[in-house]
Amino acid sequence: MAWNEPGGNDNKNDPWKNRGNKDQGPPDLDDVLKNIFGKFGKGGGSGGGSGANLTGKGIGIVAVLAVVIYVLSGFYTIKEAERGVILRFGEFHSLAQPGLQWKLTFIDNVIPVNVQSIRNQASSGSMLTEDENMVSVEMEVQYRVFDPQQWVFAVVNPEQSLSQAFDSAIRYVVGHSKMDDVLTEGREVARQRVLEELQGIIAPYAMGVDIIDLNFTNARPPEQVRAAFDDAIAAQEDEQRFIREAEAYQRAIEPEARGRVNRMNEEAQAYKERSILEAQGEVARFEELLPQYVAAPEVTRQRIYLETLESVFMNTSKIMVDTEGGGNLMYLPLDKIMDQRDTSRQTINRNSTSFEEIRDRVNNSPNATPLINNNPRNDSSGRQGRN
Structure with missing residues (x-):
């Protein structure tokens, strides 16, 4: 029977002391060393000087192994994005740069701190606004550690301290703001105020943290009144839309109105100047007629008439005749005269001379009643007939 079989008597001589358990693995290194030291102790008691030499060699081997293990256990690696905070007997000693480093085991302790990655810290809760309304706010802050020593030693738990400072800043700003400012158009102002308040809170602690950004994740009223708040927000959006449409209409209609005003002003100015010029022309014409009227009042009066x-009667085809004086009826082809009026308007000068020529032409025509009686005694009858 083999020495390692379960029923054998040589199980006591098994160097690994499996004692019949084939699945048992090798013992720990401490058990092997104890067995070796035990054998060396037994040999020293029976062998005299040779045992002492053997014991000394064992101690040296153990010492060398211990030194090798100690040296190997001191090597560690710092990643590229990290810095190592070295503590010697619990006190800050130095910073370890990225790469393979070595420390004094059982003396130095290294805490790696990531100084390149952007970390996130979220906060949420129901808060009371300045106008005594309840709102649920969710915000998130992004930060980066730039000083590993301050991050480790400034406060006991830097992440928890930053979270508490973040909550305090949010509650302070929301508590000093109105609900509409937090839910609608004032969110950007509230976000900026929270960022400034957070930086002011953590500044005295010198935590070695740089705040990168801060965002509103969500801000909403309580679920019980959310529908009413949604309607109110929709009404505010409609109000803004109507205001923008009115402003667009104003910008579109204002130039047209200004154009009409300018046109009316120009027309009024032109009418004013035309009326003034016409009045001045009438005055000048009457001033020219005045000497003629003084010299021959009756002739001038007849000419004006x-x-x-x-x-x-320039634009009419009707004829007025004087039947009181008797005589033959004179027919004037006024329709033909009116047709020729447009062609002869530029050649006929409407002054006293042209009128006299027309008068003489009419008076000299046969079977025609004179327009003006040359006999002064019949002037009164002629005027009465015309009137």
Whole structure:
């Protein structure tokens, strides 16, 4: 029977002391060393000087192994994004740079701190606003550690301390803001105020933290009144939309109105100047007629009368005749005269001379009633007939 079989008698001589358990692995290194030291102790008691030499060699081997194990156990690695905070007997000693490093085991302790990655810290809760309304706020802060020594030694638990400072800043700002400012258009202002308040809180602690950014994750009213708040927000959005539409309409209609005003001003100015010029022309015309009227009042009066009739009946084909004086009826082809009026308007000068020529032409025509009676005695009858 083999020495390592379960029923054998040589199980006591098994160097690994499995004692019949084939699944048992090798013993610990401490048990092997104890067995070796035990054998060396027994040999020293029976062998005299040779035992002492053997014991001394064993101690030297053990010492060398211990030194090798101690040296190997001191090697460690710091990652590229980390810095190692070296503590010697619990006190800060130095910073370890990235790469393979060595420390004094049981004397130095190394705490790796990531100084490049952006860390996130979230906070949420129900808070009371300045106008005594309850809102649920969720915010998130992003930060980076730039001083590993301050991050480790400034406070006991830096992450928890930063979280508490973040909660305090949010509650302070929300408590000093109105609900509409937190939920709608004032969120950016509230975010900036929370960031400034957080930086002011952590500044005295010198935690070695740089705040990168801070964002509103969510801000909403309590679930019980959320529908009413949604309607109110929708009404505010409609109000802003109507205001923008009114401003757009104002910008579109204002230039047109200004154009109409300018056009009316120009037309009024032109009408004013035209009226003034017409009045001045009338005054000048009457001033020219005044000497003629003083020299020959009756002739001037007749001429003015006939010019007035000419201007009145210029656009009509009706004929007015004087039947009180008797005589033959004179027919004037006024329709043909009116057709020729447009072609002869530029050549006929409407002054006293042209009128006299027309008068003489009419008076010299046969079977025509004179327009103006040259006999002064019949002037009164002629005027009465015309009137």
